[in-house]
Amino acid sequence: MPECSYLGQIIAGIDEVGRGALCGPVVAAAVILPQTAWSVLAKSGVRDSKKLSSATRDRLAIEIQSLALEYQIAWADVAEIDTLNILQASLLAMQRAVNQLSIQPDVCLVDGKQSIPNLQVRQENLVKGDERSLTIAAASIVAKVWRDRLMVNLATDYPLYDLGTNKGYGTAKHLQALRLHGASSIHRQSFASYRCSRQKGN
Template sequence: MNTPTSVNTVFLRAGVDEAGRGPLAGPVVVAAVILDPIRPIAGLDDSKKLSEKRREALYPQIIERALTHCVVIVEAGEIDRLNIFQATMAGMSRAVAGLAPAAQEALVDGNKLPKDLPCSGRAIVGGDALEPAISAASILAKVTRDRLMVALDVTHPGYGFAVHKGYPTPAHLAALQRLGPCVQHRRSFAPVRQWLDQGVLF
């Protein structure tokens, strides 16, 4: 976390984004970032538009140059308890609340705002490609989650988490049908729930 003297004169606007709403397994990861206007980072964009190599190169620059950042991991069990939308909203509120210095405004990618943000907020559709702070948050969330899924591939072998990162690819669905769900699978998501209910995917 970096807090140069510019923090005293800058309006503290955080970008907020998530990674991992769609997968059948693993956490959803939310990041909030306040960039330092006197330490710009070239090449920020929606993480989905960047190669893995480029995301990995930008990640340490964001960590080092941002005024502050916070990354929150919302595990599969909480996703199942709350549903994926509410779990994501909760993660966004926690990420913004975890910033120090505190944000004065949060720019959230998408069309919905968490109800309990600790500051004012604006939802921006496509914001991860429009607002550098949201782009930075998108990259932190994506890189963090991808690294977590690679680690989970070691502890839960056979599903291919390191390759598909938990998304419902044909290979993942085939592995789920063959092995059944592990603790990282989201029980509330239809393919997993159907396997648990019937013992089959389809």
């Protein structure tokens, strides 16, 4: 666990979710855990959010938030994704999450190989960080639960796209709805060519 290299320091885990979705924002979380919470959360099953059931993520998000010294959630919206591209929008969301922290971390452990630009904090990039770092895994869970709830709420306003089930990702039902009804205002227009290529394969 890379956290062990920073004993006695304040560590923030940073991760984002929603990069591959066809609609909705990309969401990032920054989580600062006390060292005393590491073993507790490891025993509770904190790991890469993609490998957990929805019910388990919900349970763990509550536990993470109750034990965290602080956590912040931030996002980049669809307009920013279309303007900047999804990578830069993801980095922007992560930067915002870190900048919103009232506790200044000594180091940020960031999922992936891309460094967060203009960050006034030391950072370490970890490829597959949500599998290697407890604090990054905790951030991935918090971000995933928050974004999933947002997409469920948006499903009420955009009932044609089955967002409550697919959370904005390109399932067959979602792609079929795009073919029949076109894109909504929360769909990423910059992903149009991706949608078309996926549709041709169906």
